[in-house]
Amino acid sequence: MATSQFSAIADSVKFDIVSKTHALENAKKRKEISRTFICKPHLPCAVPTEEMYAYATLATLGDDVYFEPSSAALEAHVAKITGKEAGxxxxSGTASNQIALRTHLKQPPYSVLCDHRAHINKYEAGGAAFHSGAAVIPVIPPNKHHLTLQDVKDNIIISDDTHFAPTEVVALENTLNGTIIPQEEVIAISEYAHSVGVKMHLDGARIWHVSAETSTPLKELCDPFDSVSLCFSKGLGAPVGSVLVGTKQFITKARWFRKLFGGGMRQTGILAASAAYALTHNFPQLPRVHALTKKLEAGLEEIGCGILSRAETCMIFYDPTPIGVTFDEIGDRGAALSEPLFLGGSRLVVHIQTSESAIEDFLGVVRQLAEEKRAAGFVRPEGQTGIAFRDVYVRRVPKTDK
Incomplete structure (x- = not known):
């Protein structure tokens, strides 16, 4: 009786997640991603390839809460190429940033200074306040591009006045919305911050793009920082994961916080192997990605669109109002193509799986709409300046049920 009862329970537990159409569905998703200019959770920048998954199955089967060989090897490698002691x-990148801040911040009150557009300020659900009890000082750079040494000096809190929360960490992000912080500015900020006893953290989710665009070794880019977070998804196309690097003492404490926050995992070897595959096979593709982005920018300018933020790496922000077109019109026309384009608003993200045909089709859509508006009598009003850069985060979410 007991055996038959358990057999019934076992039958109710069974679940086959692999459908007969999964291979076709995955091929369709990869095609969709090649024509997607949005980078957000339900529409990632890139997806793992079959080759990446095949390589991942060769990884070790250790337990990363204790020791996982493939994961440990990845941590050591990333620490080596960034010039840090441990990884x-x-x-996720959010976990990496937030655990870095929590590890740096010892005893409140304290504050973290960053660009107002920074991921740790805008897109990590108030994590600095929740996890670390930290105030955030979000600075708007007057140059509209990057924080400068003067911006930091003007906003940092170095005081024993009990009205204020002293700044303990200056956090930079490189790239920030696809733009590169000049390295000489990074060094100047770092030298000043360290001279007043303040730590430096880098959200380097896309630091790979900076290295690829400027031909600067990762160690040189990371030297000014006490801790760096590097992401393997987004631009590199791995399914999951970031590595946080710093001193051995820092990483030992960060590992403790990882466990405390529920981030300790078991067989992470398959994830580490996917990241290793991305470093070997996908990182070298970034110069091509940047060239495609510049081609996209040049095409939009030729049509007459405004450029709000230039193609320094893999992103541009553009404004179609000078040609009398809206983002919704572009999105609807792109979605109606026989092979749809997936578009948001002003931000366009190019990645390792973006196809040449997607670039051409997008420019074709914008060009056709511009011609239709001109034929209908549209003339750009005198003095029109287009949308403000501060509005670029308002994005149209496309339908994905096509």
Whole structure:
């Protein structure tokens, strides 16, 4: 009786997640991604290839809460190429940034200074306040591009006045919305911050793009920082993961916080192997990505669109109002193509799986709409300046049920 009862329970538990159409569905998703200019959770920048998954199955089967060989090898490698003593594999960039801040911040009150557009300020659900009890000082750079040494000096809190939360960490992000912080500015900020006893953290989710565009070794880019977070998804196309690097003492404490926050995982070897595959096979593709982005920018300018933020790496922000066109019109026309384009608003993200045909089709859509507006009598009003850069985060979410 007991055996038959358990057999019934076992039958109710069974679940086959692999459908007969999965291979076709995955091929369709990869095609969709090649024509997607949005980078957000339900529409990633890139997706793992079959070759990446095949390589991942060769990884070790250790337990990363204790020791996982493939993951440990990845951590050591990333620490080496960034010039740091140790690394820690984490499930996401948000976890990596927030655990870095929590590890640096010892006893409140304290504050973290960053660009107002920074991921740790805008897109990590108030994590600095929740996890670390930290105030955030979000600075708007007057040059509209990057924080400068003067911006930091003007906003940092170095005081024993009990009205204020002293700044303990200056956090920079490189790239920030696809733009590169000049390295000489990074060094100047770092030298000043360290001279007043303040730590430096880098959200380097896309630092790979900076290295690829400027031909600067990762160690040189990371030297000014006490800790750096590097992401393997987004631009590199791995399914999951970031590595946080710093001193051995820092990483030992960060590993403790990873466990405390619920980020300790077991067989992470397959994830580490995917990241290793991305470093070997996908990182070298970034110069081509940047060239495609510049081609996209040049095409939009030729049509007459405004450029709000230039193609320094893999992103541009553009404004179609000078040609009398709206983002919704472009999105609707792109979605109606026989092979749809997936578009948001002003931000366009190019990645390792973006196809040449997607670039051409997007420019074709914008060009056709511009011609239709001109034929209908549209003339750009005198003095029109287009949308403000501060509005670029308002994005149209396309339908994905096509």
């Amino acid at each position: 820690l594999f984490l499930p």
